[in-house]
Amino acid sequence: MDRRRIVSLTFVGAIAILHLMDIGRHLAENWRVAYFSYFSDLVMPFAAYFLLCASESKLPWCKPWQVKLALAILVPAVAETAQYFGIPVLGSTFDPLDYCMYLVGASVAAFTDVQMVTRLVVQN
Numbered sequence: 001m002d003r004r005r006i007v008s009l010t011f012v013g014a015i016a017i018l019h020l021m022d023i024g025r026h027l028a029e030n031w032r033v034a035y036f037s038y039f040s041d042l043v044m045p046f047a048a049y050f051l052l053c054a055s056e057s058k059l060p061w062c063k064p065w066q067v068k069l070a071l072a073i074l075v076p077a078v079a080e081t082a083q084y085f086g087i088p089v090l091g092s093t094f095d096p097l098d099y100c101m102y103l104v105g106a107s108v109a110a111f112t113d114v115q116m117v118t119r120l121v122v123q124n
Contacts, residue, residue: 003121004053004117004118004121005053005054005057007117007121008050008051008053008054008117009050009054011046011047011050011109011112012047012050012051012054015043015044015046015047016047018043019040019043023035024036024039037095038097038098038101041076041098041101041102041105042101042104042105042108043105044076044105045072045073045076045101045102045105045106045109046072046105046106046108046109047109048071048072048075048076048106049068049069049071049072049106049109049110049113050109050113052067052068052071052072053068053113053117065110065113065114066110068109068110068113069106069107069109069110072102072105072106072109072110073102073103073106076090076098076102077099077102079091080094080095080098080099080102
């Protein structure tokens with residue numbers, strides 16, 4: 001397994017562990033509400049981006065970072081839009097701020113990939 005794939009799957013694993021730890025229950029009320037409202041909306045597009053990175057050998061069409069970024073934003077945005085129309089997909093409550101969270105989470109992933117992972121892992 002190449003180093004880029006290992007790093008990508010490490011990010012995904014760390015996000016899974018954070019979800020399993022359920023840190024939201026240890027937060028003060030205001031932070032707890034924010035955590036349960038937006039934590040997944042930030043980290044799931046981040047994880048999706050890196051799952052696509054780990055799958056590049058089998059999905060060569062998604063090798064450009066722009067494609068991974070678009071998919072990591074588009075898929076949850078479609079689900080959120082379905083929620084607006086009353087169709088429960090990956091949740092049932094529509095929140096327009098979720099679109100911003102998807103954009104931020106996926107953008108941070110793309111930035112991390114291009115500026116850190118690619119430069120530090122792939123080139124060394």
